[in-house]
Amino acid sequence: MDFKKIERKWQKRWEEEKIFEVKESAKKKKFYVLDMFPYPSGAGLHIGHAFVFSLGDIFARFKRMQGHNVLYPIGYDSLGLPAENAAIEAGTHPEEYTKKSIANFMKQQKAMGWSYDWSRAVKTSNPEFYRWDQWIFLKMLEKGLAYRKKAPVNWCRKCDTVLANEQVIDGKCWRHEDTEVEIKNLEQWFLKITDYAEELLEGLDKLDWPDNAKKRQRNWIGKSYGTDIYFEIDGSDKVLPTYTTRCDTIFSVTFLAIAPESPLVNELVEGTDWEKDVKEFAQKLAKESLADRINEEKEKVGIFTGRYAVNPVNGERVPIYVANFALTYGSGVVMCDAHDKRDFRFARKYDIPLKFVISKDGKEIDANREDDAFVDDGILFNSGEFSGMKNREALPKMADWIEKKKWGKKTVNYKLRDWLISRQRYWGTPIPIIYCDKCGVVPIPEKDLPVKLPKDVKFGKGNPLKTNDKFVHVKCPKCKSDARRETDTMDTFANSSWYFLRYADPRNDKKIFDEKKANYWAPIDQYIGGPEHITGHLIYFRFYTKFLRDLGLLKFDEPALRYFTQGIVHGADGEKMSKSRGNVIEPLEMIKKFGADTLRLALVSFAGPDKDSSWDEKIVVGNHKFLKKVYEYFDGWKPGKTEAIVESKLNKTVKEVTDYIQNFKHNLAAIKLRNLFNSFVDGAIDKKSAETFLKLLHVYCPFVTEELWEKMGNKPFVSLADWPKFDGKKINEKFDKIDAAVDKTISDVLNILKIVNGEKIYVYVLPNELENYDAEVLGKRVGKEVRVFAVNDAKKYDPLGKSAKVKPGRPAIYVE
RNA sequence: GCCAGGGUGGCAGAGCGGUCAAUGCGGUCGCCUCAAAAGCGACUUCUCAUCACCGAGAGCGCGGGUUCGAAUCCCGUCCCUGGCGCCA
Numbered sequence: 001m002d003f004k005k006i007e008r009k010w011q012k013r014w015e016e017e018k019i020f021e022v023k024e025s026a027k028k029k030k031f032y033v034l035d036m037f038p039y040p041s042g043a044g045l046h047i048g049h050a051f052v053f054s055l056g057d058i059f060a061r062f063k064r065m066q067g068h069n070v071l072y073p074i075g076y077d078s079l080g081l082p083a084e085n086a087a088i089e090a091g092t093h094p095e096e097y098t099k100k101s102i103a104n105f106m107k108q109q110k111a112m113g114w115s116y117d118w119s120r121a122v123k124t125s126n127p128e129f130y131r132w133d134q135w136i137f138l139k140m141l142e143k144g145l146a147y148r149k150k151a152p153v154n155w156c157r158k159c160d161t162v163l164a165n166e167q168v169i170d171g172k173c174w175r176h177e178d179t180e181v182e183i184k185n186l187e188q189w190f191l192k193i194t195d196y197a198e199e200l201l202e203g204l205d206k207l208d209w210p211d212n213a214k215k216r217q218r219n220w221i222g223k224s225y226g227t228d229i230y231f232e233i234d235g236s237d238k239v240l241p242t243y244t245t246r247c248d249t250i251f252s253v254t255f256l257a258i259a260p261e262s263p264l265v266n267e268l269v270e271g272t273d274w275e276k277d278v279k280e281f282a283q284k285l286a287k288e289s290l291a292d293r294i295n296e297e298k299e300k301v302g303i304f305t306g307r308y309a310v311n312p313v314n315g316e317r318v319p320i321y322v323a324n325f326a327l328t329y330g331s332g333v334v335m336c337d338a339h340d341k342r343d344f345r346f347a348r349k350y351d352i353p354l355k356f357v358i359s360k361d362g363k364e365i366d367a368n369r370e371d372d373a374f375v376d377d378g379i380l381f382n383s384g385e386f387s388g389m390k391n392r393e394a395l396p397k398m399a400d401w402i403e404k405k406k407w408g409k410k411t412v413n414y415k416l417r418d419w420l421i422s423r424q425r426y427w428g429t430p431i432p433i434i435y436c437d438k439c440g441v442v443p444i445p446e447k448d449l450p451v452k453l454p455k456d457v458k459f460g461k462g463n464p465l466k467t468n469d470k471f472v473h474v475k476c477p478k479c480k481s482d483a484r485r486e487t488d489t490m491d492t493f494a495n496s497s498w499y500f501l502r503y504a505d506p507r508n509d510k511k512i513f514d515e516k517k518a519n520y521w522a523p524i525d526q527y528i529g530g531p532e533h534i535t536g537h538l539i540y541f542r543f544y545t546k547f548l549r550d551l552g553l554l555k556f557d558e559p560a561l562r563y564f565t566q567g568i569v570h571g572a573d574g575e576k577m578s579k580s581r582g583n584v585i586e587p588l589e590m591i592k593k594f595g596a597d598t599l600r601l602a603l604v605s606f607a608g609p610d611k612d613s614s615w616d617e618k619i620v621v622g623n624h625k626f627l628k629k630v631y632e633y634f635d636g637w638k639p640g641k642t643e644a645i646v647e648s649k650l651n652k653t654v655k656e657v658t659d660y661i662q663n664f665k666h667n668l669a670a671i672k673l674r675n676l677f678n679s680f681v682d683g684a685i686d687k688k689s690a691e692t693f694l695k696l697l698h699v700y701c702p703f704v705t706e707e708l709w710e711k712m713g714n715k716p717f718v719s720l721a722d723w724p725k726f727d728g729k730k731i732n733e734k735f736d737k738i739d740a741a742v743d744k745t746i747s748d749v750l751n752i753l754k755i756v757n758g759e760k761i762y763v764y765v766l767p768n769e770l771e772n773y774d775a776e777v778l779g780k781r782v783g784k785e786v787r788v789f790a791v792n793d794a795k796k797y798d799p800l801g802k803s804a805k806v807k808p809g810r811p812a813i814y815v816e
Numbered sequence: 817g818c819c820a821g822g823g824u825g826g827c828a829g830a831g832c833g834g835u836c837a838a839u840g841c842g843g844u845c846g847c848c849u850c851a852a853a854a855g856c857g858a859c860u861u862c863u864c865a866u867c868a869c870c871g872a873g874a875g876c877g878c879g880g881g882u883u884c885g886a887a888u889c890c891c892g893u894c895c896c897u898g899g900c901g902c903c904a
Contacts, residue, residue: 334904671839748869755867
């Protein structure tokens with residue numbers, strides 16, 4: 001079998017006849033299958049790509065054959081840091097790099113047999129694509145969802161630029177191992193994803209996503225119920241709002257901690273004797289990296305501000321400290337008590353008194369005599385009217401009480417932060433903003449979009465966009481005076497947040513997409529991607545979808561109804577594949593060696609596709625052998641009659657395989673297909689049976705099955721054939737029992753042969769079971785001559801009368 | 817620390833309350849062959865038994881429990897993998 005020739009032939013035919021291109025249709029039910037689009041790197045496809053996209057293709061082919069109008073597009077997430085870095089290192093322009101990489105990707109994608117609608121391909125580095133990033137940004141700005149704020153960012157002095165978190169390794173720059181990353185406060189653009197926090201959380205309930213993906217998103221959004229409690233500053237009419245989820249410990253509060261970067265610090269110490277010391281200390285603390293401050297190993301430090309606040313519930317005066325463990329989360333002020341480890345240890349260090357209000361049994365314990373915080377749940381004491389209650393039961397009641405007395409307010413909090421989209425980098429979507437001294441922040445008018453990336457920039461130092469004067473120095477769109485253009489670009493997650501909609505109408509140059517088309521194809525019915533995107537991309541694109549819905553463009557709330565997370569394919573050594581380990585498997589090499597069909601089948605045979613697995617070339621070899629046998633069998637196939645036992649197995653397999661594919665259990669489907677094929681080999685099968693098998697196998701091995709389908713005298717393409725249906729009436733469980741009985745008989749015979757020598761085997765069976773035992777098959781399997789008799793056969797040869805031992809399903813045996 | 821997932825035969829990996837622990841790889845033996853490869857067939861968790869067969873017992877990280885019955889459910893415990901991270 002010439003795999004290479006077959007693969008080339010069908011690649012060409014699919015492409016020439018455009019069989020995977022689709023249009024909206026009122027007759028067929030649509031189905032949208034999507035793999036997360038790849039970042040086109042110069043290295044070409046890696047095995048992870050080969051795996052995910054094969055999963056998508058299998059599903060797309062499956063749904064197509066089931067009669068759906070399947071949209072299965074592909075594109076390239078071609079903006080981003082790697083292209084820019086490659087450009088710096090290799091001296092090419094990111095655009096050239098990207099162009100080359102995409103061409104290389106396309107070639108390999110076609111070689112894998114993925115059934116994309118190529119006419120819809122998009123790439124994010126195309127201005128015709130990213131102009132709509134800019135358009136969405138302007139819409140968000142209009143709705144108050146895009147805003148500018150000072151925010152801390154990672155900064156490398158040597159690179160003279162901001163670093164993404166991924167580029168900070170152990171607090172050092174990834175390119176300068178000797179350079180500590182600094183935290184700088186810069187004006188940055190944010191998108192107000194927090195406005196959608198509640199909806200993003202609630203929406204998860206309706207989605208058919210893996211439970212752990214949903215849990216991780218819930219966790220990330222981090223909804224918590226708490227209470228804001230107001231502490232009046234002693235000697236002032238000002239109030240410090242503190243946020244807590246544990247208002248049951250309010251009677252335990254003995255001090256407040258305030259974040260060093262909070263503007264409240266200055267306010268508190270202004271004009272006091274403490275001013276100089278506190279300000280200096282706070283500044284020092286604020287410079288510590290966040291990583292250091294939240295590191296449990298590092299000591300918590302702080303300084304007394306000289307000021308006190310009053311606990312509203314009991315009127316107690318408590319000192320206010322500036323402390324590094326207080327973060328600018330919420331108001332940046334924390335109430336501190338003896339039931340929190342950090343608070344407890346901090347208090348010990350600075351000799352602040354402590355008091356417990358919870359113990360196991362409600363008996364009073366003196367915190368000052370204990371070694372550490374009491375963090376367990378228990379029974380309250382010294383807590384006014386709440387003493388004697390279980391703390392967890394008292395908590396909501398205490399929140400109500402505090403709110404009723406107007407000492408505070410119940411609140412809901414989310415861990416989800418607004419999305420910082422500014423990147424001081426070149427290869428991204430330019431943020432469509434102009435800064436004018438007179439008019440301030442001026443959005444670029446929609447009609448002037450896209451703001452194109454200028455090609456003529458210098459790489460190496462800082463943001464390359466700043467090196468193009470023509471780009472930077474522009475006239476203000478409002479007052480026409482000299483102004484400066486925003487040189488930050490957008491996080492590339494902006495592009496991937498709505499690309500799935502562009503596939504519905506990829507060449508529209510008037511609108512982001514035609515609403516009718518988008519609402520026909522979207523939402524995605526089956527999305528497939530890696531686990532690493534759960535708390536990034538998969539949240540952002542839900543946010544964008546909801547925003548575009550609120551603009552009136554979409555009629556649905558969620559971008560992807562069903563989601564499958566594929567596992568990671570590790571190297572043969574079980575470790576992550578990496579060049580330095582030398583365990584990288586190149587898909588292209590595998591295709592050369594074994595063919596794309598084999599690779600596809602092998603990739604889904606390793607393990608459950610949602611589990612991590614280790615590469616094993618032996619599995620590939622095994623699958624290759626199997627395919628070769630399949631090819632040889634069907635190459636020489638002549639129509640015959642399918643036996644009832646095979647017919648039963650065939651129908652059962654159709655049922656099982658259909659179910660397995662629907663649920664991504666390809667490893668199990670592959671086993672069933674092998675078993676079915678093995679039952680073909682000994683006998684004849686009719687045309688319909690042969691076709692059914694090829695159809696089932698086709699989603700895994702599209703090339704070989706197209707070839708065999710044609711050889712069988714069918715019109716092309718099996719790609720467009722109907723998915724087989726099973727006939728439940730033809731499935732007969734009895735056959736399985738017969739199989740088992742025959743196996744058992746063989747094992748009995750061999751067992752006897754271990755004990756006695758013999759050349760001739762006589763098997764005696766009940767008359768109604770006679771047809772289940774084929775002397776020839778038995779003979780082949782035990783390697784001896786076998787004769788089968790019915791027990792009532794008068795002419796049977798049975799010198800020792802063994803036939804008397806026959807039982808139903810259990811033949812008697814005589815060896816001579 | 818918290819959350820999620822997992823620990824099954826030489827290896828990879830199914831099974832996730834009801835005979836018997838899929839399947840693949842590896843291994844052993846046999847057939848075929850001058851021989852080898854390929855192919856085909858049998859065996860392959862462990863212990864014990866058997867020169868005639870419908871054998872016996874144990875076993876799914878460890879320890880308990882629920883059940884007529886557990887790899888499968890519950891509790892405890894140890895280890896691995898991934899994610900989150902002093903969010904008050």
